[in-house]
Amino acid sequence: MSLNAVLFDMDGTLVDSESMHFVCWSQLLKPYGVSYLENDFCQRFSGRPTLEAAIEIKQEHNLSVSAQFLADEKYRLFGEYVKSNLPPIMPFAEQTLKAVKRSGLKMALVTGSASAEAMPILKGLGFYELFDTVVTKDDVINPKPAGDPYLLALKNINEAAENAIAVEDTYTGVTAASNASLDVVAIANSHTQDHDFSQATYKMSDLGEFWQWVESQL
Numbered sequence: 001m002s003l004n005a006v007l008f009d010m011d012g013t014l015v016d017s018e019s020m021h022f023v024c025w026s027q028l029l030k031p032y033g034v035s036y037l038e039n040d041f042c043q044r045f046s047g048r049p050t051l052e053a054a055i056e057i058k059q060e061h062n063l064s065v066s067a068q069f070l071a072d073e074k075y076r077l078f079g080e081y082v083k084s085n086l087p088p089i090m091p092f093a094e095q096t097l098k099a100v101k102r103s104g105l106k107m108a109l110v111t112g113s114a115s116a117e118a119m120p121i122l123k124g125l126g127f128y129e130l131f132d133t134v135v136t137k138d139d140v141i142n143p144k145p146a147g148d149p150y151l152l153a154l155k156n157i158n159e160a161a162e163n164a165i166a167v168e169d170t171y172t173g174v175t176a177a178s179n180a181s182l183d184v185v186a187i188a189n190s191h192t193q194d195h196d197f198s199q200a201t202y203k204m205s206d207l208g209e210f211w212q213w214v215e216s217q218l
Contacts, residue, residue, distance in 0.1 A: 001183070001217065002163050003163065003164070003217040004105060004106060004163040004164060005105055005106035005108065005154075005157055005163065005164035005165075006100050006108075006164065006166075006214065007107075007108040007109075007110050007153055007166045007167070007177070007182070008107070008108070008109055008110070008167050009109075009170075009173045010109055010121070010122070011111065011112070012046060012047065012169040012170060013090065013167055013168060013169045013173075013187065013189075014089065014093045014109075014127070014207075015089055015090060016087050016088045016089070016090055018189075019038060019087075020082070020085060021045075021074075022042055024074055024077040024081055025041065027077060028074055028077055029057070032061065032063055034057065042191035043191055046169075046191045046195075047112065047144070047169070047170025047173050047192065047195075048170075049172075050071045050074055051067060054067040054068070054071040057070065058070060075116060075117060078113075079114070079116035079117055082117065082124070083120055086121060086124045086125060087121060089125065091207065092206055092207035092208035092210075092211065093207050094125075095208070096207040096208065096211045097127060097130050099211050100211070101130050103214070103215075103218060105218075106164075107131050107132055108131060108133045108134070108135065108153040108156065108157055109122065109131045109133070109135070110166070111135070111136050112137050112143055112149070112172065113136060113137060114138055115138045117136075118136050119134075119136075132157050133156035135153045135156070140152055144176035145171075145173075145176045146176060147176055147177070147178075147180035150166060150177055150179075150180035150182055154182075161180055161181040161182045162181075164182060164183075165182065165184065165201075166180075166182045166184040167184070167185045167187065167207070167210060168187075168200075169186070169187055169188060169189050170192050171192075171195040174186050174199050174200050175199060178199040178200075183202075184199070184200050185200065185202045185203070185213075186200035186203045186204070187204050187205070188203075
């Protein structure tokens, strides 16, 4: 493999934002008398498209509002929330991003989040300018687990899948990268330990281990 590019997921991979998504969902669902335990919710919905989660929640609790309304409200609430609440950074994330940048490899961010959710985080943490391209769910018709977001990112940086690797933390994300014919590293977090990572090319414990692997490829 001639490694030319690294494509990173965001939520749960670079930033520990799942609990923030849970806070917004809880706020949204409270008026309908719906509540979940954080760990149960995050294990079930981490990495899955917001609309898909909304459809499931609507059906499960027989809610009168549309799934699209729930999804739109969730995006709005999260966009507001992250303006004043930045998520914690995952272990070794900042060091790894800067090391990959220094190495001269191309870097892309490929997230299932909406632009209004992702941009305040990336800019607030100073990560945005590190990437050669940022692809959010708003940039594609078919978000993860479809391969489209990764295919768009590869096109934007003018790179072939066989010369790039993706880094993901969920079954949905690993599936998306695999669907784009990318090798993919799965790094589970506390909410995704039980996800099916059988499609992953490698499984690693953290981003520090990933950077060591990248160095061995250069």
